[in-house]
Amino acid sequence: MIFQFSLIIFAIFAIIRTYKQYRLQRVSASWLTSWLLLWLAVILVAISPQSTDILAKYVGVERGADLLVYSAVVILYYGLYRMMVKQEKLQQELTSLVRKLAIMEAKKIEAKKDR
DSSP: OHHHHHHHHHHHHHHHHHHHHHHTTSSOHHHHHHHHHHHHHHHHHHHOTTHHHHHHHHHTOSOHHHHHHHHHHHHHHHHHHHHHHHHHHHHHHHHHHHHHHHHHHHHHHHHHHHO
């Protein structure tokens, strides 16, 4: 019971924080909607944990808690993959930008020497 209550309180806190980020225009409306749906689902599962058993049986998993753990692991790995791809792209763009700036600086120095 304490865990369920803590989970609900945390989800409400997360909803409030997400909404504040939206109001500050740090997240888009689609991200706000996605996170709200996630946290509302967390509240629903916290209130009625046995509701996940129905879906788990439907997809062939023994317990609802197992389904949630399996799903969370897959989603987290996918998120990690996406972040790594984005980080690699940013690193390549930064390298390209630094090279261009270095070439521009070198040309400025060459032009000063030629005067």
